[in-house]
Amino acid sequence: MTAPAPLFSPGYFANPYPTLAALRTQGPVFQTPQLGYMLFQHADVRGLARCPHLSKALLEQARIEGLPEEAQRLAKPVLERAKFSMLQTDPPTHTRLRSQATKAFTTRAAEAMRPRIEALADALLDAMTETGGMDVVRDFAFPLPATVIMELLGVPAADRDQLKQWTADAVTFLGALRTSADPVAVARKGAEGNEALRAYAADLIEKKRGDPQPDFISQLVQVQQTEDGRMNVDEVISQSVLLLAAGHETTTNLIANGLLAFLRHPEQWRALCADPTLARGAVDEVLRYDPPVQLTARVTTEPMEIGGVAIPAGSRIVTMLGAANRDPEHFPEPERFDIRRGAADHVSFGFDRHLCLGAHLARIEGEIAFRRFAERFPDLRLADGATLEYQANPTFRALKALPVTF
């Protein structure tokens, strides 16, 4: 068993689970100056599902409290725009914005994309077959979901690599601003990335206004053009940018974290190779075992009691999804990676009205990825001498690279 590393230290980012397990044994709630009240137990996280006293809109101010003035100044314009995004609003705005997108992301809509996702996965792997090795993150886990979401939204493929850099800076801002050793730099890059993404989306929206296509951004533009108050232009921009980022950053990590878990558990890999139909269930076990999104945050609007701890109104609470997924009260032998476990009751897609909109799509992408790797590269191995490094981000569990040979 690895020794627990201090919270948000390099050792924590390499492997947060011993630290989370050690904190959980001390009690159900742990307070940190950076993030607020951390919750570790599956029942406590699930118990918040219908809690009427939690706000995401109020989180924006809490995001910058206590940071250096310069970081606050740089972050403010980004936080100002949060009021246009479903991820950062409360009802009724949240309900209105989300309702414009639900139809495009049903199980049925995601299933209809399966053949296209399979073709994209095969094309990416065809290009690698002769090479005998690849960086899974760069060569597959990033381009697959990025291409899928860009096609769905109607974003030109040629812009993929440019958008990737802006998105990466925005994601660091969203997930690591409060724990970074250099919040000013994170705020500066995050603000620039956000600004660039919004300008890009605004331009694209104008083009689609004049030349609508059968894509999701054109649909949003059409809703906005009816001018019946359902959506304004800022909201169309924010939903487009949110979907572009959420639609690939996390799924990249599902694929990479999953393949790494298989490389570290050869008996599970052999089971998948022997029966690739296990890929569907494997996706949920990967999501439970090493979730791409490690935490979500809310602000309490009333005093609350969680796990016997009194939490005042106006506090930041943080659900530690990776810890709840390894709560031994809920999942027997939680440290064991077992693709036949039937782990669908994890909290990796969230737990309340903000439950992941892209969950069906992400599950299908993950299933196709694991299945295709098992069918095509049963002798997959970690490349000799590979050192694995994660982004220093407590929210998104992201490998920088995953070099493999086959």
Ligand code: HEM
């Ligand atoms: C394995 C991949 C994914 C994981 C682990 C994941 C995880 C999450 C989580 C935990 C939330 C809730 C955040 C919160 O409560 O604060 C969320 C929300 C969201 N996700 Fe995902 N996600 C994934 C893939 C996707 C994909 C592929 C899309 C889009 C196509 C997407 C779009 C969204 C959106 C729009 C929201 C906001 C929903 C709302 O606020 O109502 N996600 N996701």
